Amino acid sequence: MRNQQATNLLFELSRPGRRAHRLDDLDIDSPDVEHLIPDEHRADQPPPLPELAEGDVVRHFVGLSTLNMSVDTHFYPLGSCTMKYNPKRNERLASLPGILDVHPMQSEGTTQGLLALLYDLQNMLAEISGLPGVSLQPAAGAHGELTALLVAAAYFRDSGEDRKIVLTADSAHGTNPASAQMAGFKTKAVKSNADGLVDMDDLRAKLDDQTAVFMLTNPNTLGLFDSQIKEITDLVHQAGALIYLDGANMNAILGITRPGDFGADLMHFNPHKTFSGPHGGGGPGAGPICVRDFLAPYLPSPIVDKDDQGTYRLRRPDSSIGRVRSFFGNVGVLVRAYLYIRTYGGEGLRRVSEDALLGANYLLSKVKHIMDVPHGERCMHEFVASATKLKKQHGLSAMDLAKRILDYGFHAPTVYFPLVVDEAVMIEPTETESKETLDAFAEALFRITEEAGDLVHQAPHTTRISRPDDVTAARRPVLRWQPKSETD
Ligand SMILES: *Cc1c(COP(=O)(O)O)cnc(C)c1O
Numbered sequence: 371m372r373n374q375q376a377t378n379l380l381f382e383l384s385r386p387g388r389r390a391h392r393l394d395d396l397d398i399d400s401p402d403v404e405h406l407i408p409d410e411h412r413a414d415q416p417p418p419l420p421e422l423a424e425g426d427v428v429r430h431f432v433g434l435s436t437l438n439m440s441v442d443t444h445f446y447p448l449g450s451c452t453m454k455y456n457p458k459r460n461e462r463l464a465s466l467p468g469i470l471d472v473h474p475m476q477s478e479g480t481t482q483g484l485l486a487l488l489y490d491l492q493n494m495l496a497e498i499s500g501l502p503g504v505s506l507q508p509a510a511g512a513h514g515e516l517t518a519l520l521v522a523a524a525y526f527r528d529s530g531e532d533r534k535i536v537l538t539a540d541s542a543h544g545t546n547p548a549s550a551q552m553a554g555f556k557t558k559a560v561k562s563n564a565d566g567l568v569d570m571d572d573l574r575a576k577l578d579d580q581t582a583v584f585m586l587t588n589p590n591t592l593g594l595f596d597s598q599i600k601e602i603t604d605l606v607h608q609a610g611a612l613i614y615l616d617g618a619n620m621n622a623i624l625g626i627t628r629p630g631d632f633g634a635d636l637m638h639f640n641p642h643k644t645f646s647g648p649h650g651g652g653g654p655g656a657g658p659i660c661v662r663d664f665l666a667p668y669l670p671s672p673i674v675d676k677d678d679q680g681t682y683r684l685r686r687p688d689s690s691i692g693r694v695r696s697f698f699g700n701v702g703v704l705v706r707a708y709l710y711i712r713t714y715g716g717e718g719l720r721r722v723s724e725d726a727l728l729g730a731n732y733l734l735s736k737v738k739h740i741m742d743v744p745h746g747e748r749c750m751h752e753f754v755a756s757a758t759k760l761k762k763q764h765g766l767s768a769m770d771l772a773k774r775i776l777d778y779g780f781h782a783p784t785v786y787f788p789l790v791v792d793e794a795v796m797i798e799p800t801e802t803e804s805k806e807t808l809d810a811f812a813e814a815l816f817r818i819t820e821e822a823g824d825l826v827h828q829a830p831h832t833t834r835i836s837r838p839d840d841v842t843a844a845r846r847p848v849l850r851w852q853p854k855s856e857t858d
Contacts, residue, residue, distance in 0.1 A: 385422075440650065445799075446781040448783060449754065449783055455646065459709075499660040502660075507694050510656065511640040515614070516552050517638075517670060519614070520553050522636060534555060534582065536585060538584075541592060550583075568598060570605075579609065583613070584606045588615060588619070591619075591787070606633075607633070613636075621800070624719040640656075647710075654702070722801050734748075736809070737753075737815065752799075757770075766818070778818075783796055
């Protein structure tokens with residue numbers, strides 16, 4: 371049923387004189403403050419703000435919040451994004467006054483508890499990654515990439531080496547080349563081979579004494595662990611360059627292998643993916659980075675340290691690149707990551723990844739019978755199907771699938787990424803979904819392939835807005851904004 375209060379604008383709900391609260395008239399002399407406001411900012415009339423009762427406002431915003439799909443309301447298999455369940459216990463603990471009410475300007479002496487938590491988190495991430503230097507400051511994965519590349523740039527500058535090229539995989543997230551550009555590097559893409567792994571000949575051809583960093587995602591965005599990883603890291607190190615690991619896919623390998631052990635020199639974590647921080651709607655996330663010991667002196671300032679008396683202190687690394695974020699980063703997300711890691715422990719984290727792999731391979735085994743999965747013998751925590759054949763046979767594109775699946779009560783998978791697969795449909799179930807949910811999702815996909823025509827091309831039919839901006843070839847957007855009462 372339509373929630374009129376959610377879908378009408380506050381301005382439309384407004385009635386003159388309606389109020390949430392009425393204050394008593396002022397019974398003290400009010401100081402004359404009007405002269406403090408410059409003339410050009412004064413108006414004869416107050417601005418036409420909506421006038422509403424408190425209940426109207428609450429219903430409006432709560433209603434709006436229910437128009438969206440979320441992990442709490444729907445299966446959300448958004449490949450690469452690891453949309454897993456966010457334990458409510460972590461929300462409650464992160465909201466304890468001792469954590470929530472700490473002010474970033476408080477002194478070290480009055481924030482020892484929170485600093486201890488952040489210090490422990492640094493150590494836990496160092497252990498999980500196999501890389502000892504940690505900065506919690508970056509505010510998102512992409513920001514972690516940029517920060518780590520600035521660390522690499524500072525390292526090469528100090529070593530007197532003029533290395534200006536960053537290599538990225540052609541299956542990489544768009545943030546990889548973007549971060550490299552922002553850090554002042556030029557980028558070159560390394561091709562994938564027919565198996566969806568790094569094309570070693572292309573890597574050899576592009577690697578030289580100009581190469582600063584090779585940015586690699588492993589397991590990669592096709593959901594495949596690159597079995598050539600040892601050869602890749604040896605090759606890159608022989609050329610004097612560094613290996614950056616895009617850690618967005620850490621949910622596949624927690625406690626099973628460590629980037630530091632397979633040759634990475636720098637990496638970021640996405641706690642809002644791997645460690646269940648709530649995300650979506652633009653954040654906030656976090657993007658802590660881990661680096662080898664010889665890169666640690668360049669980390670952003672400050673990091674949390676512990677002195678001989680056991681007091682936690684903020685320290686500026688010797689050759690720090692400086693600050694990349696105010697204060698200590700998005701501490702609320704970091705607290706949730708800490709709680710998540712502490713709750714599971716080492717064995718538990720390994721189980722998380724093993725279950726994520728099991729769920730993804732189970733779903734893969736079903737989806738294979740519905741759509742092509744080009745590299746789909748086995749997968750890690752996610753896999754990439756292709757709608758190319760469905761498009762040829764039934765006129766059904768990846769976009770059609772993504773839109774129609776909403777009507778079945780599922781969030782869409784990631785589509786058209788990675789770019790190396792035509793009509794890509796990238797599915798990541800995560801370890802927090804049941805077999806029944808995965809079965810129902812596969813069943814829905816299958817049913818869509820049996821549907822046809824406008825039912826699919828004009829989907830979704832159950833949402834407030836259908837296809838606002840993706841004007842695909844020969845189709846106009848279908849807008850059902852009007853009339854307001856009859857549809858859905
Ligand atoms: C999500 C993601 C990023 C970027 O992380 P943000 O936290 O969204 O900035 C980078 N690489 C890959 C492979 C990702 O999935």
